[in-house]
Each structure stands twice: as C-alpha cells, then as structure tokens.
Amino acid sequence: MAVVMSTLCCCGNKQTNQYDNMCEKLPMSDDGIVRLSKIKVNPDYLDEYMKYAMEVGTVSLQTEPGVLTMYAVADKEDPSNITILETYANQEAYKQHIASDHFQKYKQGTLHMVDSLILDDVTPLNPKNKLINYIE
C-alpha cells in the first residue's frame, strides 16, 4: 500500500495511504483550494476548542478523499492564535467538507469560542513543492 501512496500521489493520481485509518485521496485539480485559516480563539474556551479542532481535522483527513491537507498549529507565544493549512482537491470537495456532519459539529460547537476567523486563500510559490498529510 505504501508504494501506491508514494507512487501515485506524486504523479497526480489517487493516492492510497498505507494506514488503514486513511481513505484514498483525490488528485489536486485546477479548481482546488490552498488556504490558511487564521482563528483567534477566546482563551476561556481554548482547551475545549482544541478538542473540537483536533477531532474535525482528524476525521476530515481520514475520511474525505478531497481533503488533502488539514494541518493545524497554535502559536507558542499565544496558543489562542490557531492557523490551519487546508488543501481541498476541488470546489466540490470543499462543499462536501463544510456540509459534513463532523464539520458542522465543529462549526456549530465552537461558534461561541471563536473571536475571529480569517480565510486566506493562497498560491504555493512552487507548483513542484508537494505535501502529503496523514494521521499516523
């Protein structure tokens, strides 16, 4: 299975992850999305927010073929500043993601915890610079 993942993902076809907990992934399309989501969390809810964010990130990566990256980090100086590198294979994959039960559980469950949300769509500088994102 590892061969399939590494061979196919790099030539733009579906990749199959070696982990049983990861679904097959779609190739990146011309209408794909690369985004930095910047979230300012109310510090009073930070621990609770982290649980929601970890769950939605894990389930999305493991189960959604069109969610190619969902990599969330917290600033060391102020962990209430969260940044998520999100990559969707195409527009339809993004629509399916935000309509999913796990995303809606996160979105509705954390509305009162989020002070601000900025969605920065971005362009990779080097089209040949590639990421594979998975849950170990």
Add this chain to the structure above:
Amino acid sequence: MAVVMSTLCCCGNKQTNQYDNMCEKLPMSDDGIVRLSKIKVNPDYLDEYMKYAMEVGTVSLQTEPGVLTMYAVADKEDPSNITILETYANQEAYKQHIASDHFQKYKQGTLHMVDSLILDDVTPLNPKNKLINYIE
C-alpha cells in the same frame, strides 16, 4: 524507494525519498522547530524575491536532511504577503540551514526586498498529524 520513504518516515526514522533529487531526511526530534515565517515583500521587488525564495526552498528541501518542510505560499489577495511553513528536525539542523550558502545567498540577496519578517514558532495541535514535503 517509495516503500522506504513511506514506511520509515512514518515511524520516525530516516526517510529516503523516491526522487533522486531529494536527500534522506532526519526524524523530528524533541528540540525540532515548526515555524510560520511571515514575510512582507516590497511589491517593487516581488518577482525578483519569488525567484530567490523558490531557489532557497527547493535547494534546502532537496539537500538538507534536517529541513523537513519548506512550503511557501503567497496570499491571493496580496501576493507580497508570503507565509512559509518551515520544519527543522532539530536545533542543529536549523543552525546548519541558516549557515548554508544557499540560505545566505537568499538572505543577503533579499534583505532590501523584505519590508518585514515575523518568525512565529508554533505547536501542531495533533502530534499524530504528519506532513511529508518533497520537490516533485
């Protein structure tokens, strides 16, 4: 080789990339660095800056065992806002990186192009959420 990359990188040992243009990578250590470098480029120099940034990112990923990710993106709304996800396997790997000829060529060559630079060290929310970064 693909098997080696996918098998070993996921258990924290050295990974060997299937591409001849990629060096072996070190495992992430407890003193590793995950960073979001946020660079505001003088728009007058943006095209020239991009060439320097692409070169240093490519050479660093391809040749430095301790540079685990070097993924640069530009805001679609304002491409002069650059963010780079940088991951170093350990502190020594970072010291070697900033001392390298290719980094010094970038640093000295772009000093007059950079209006501001913020180095945000971050902590991944989920330790099991992993990235593999390579040049296709």
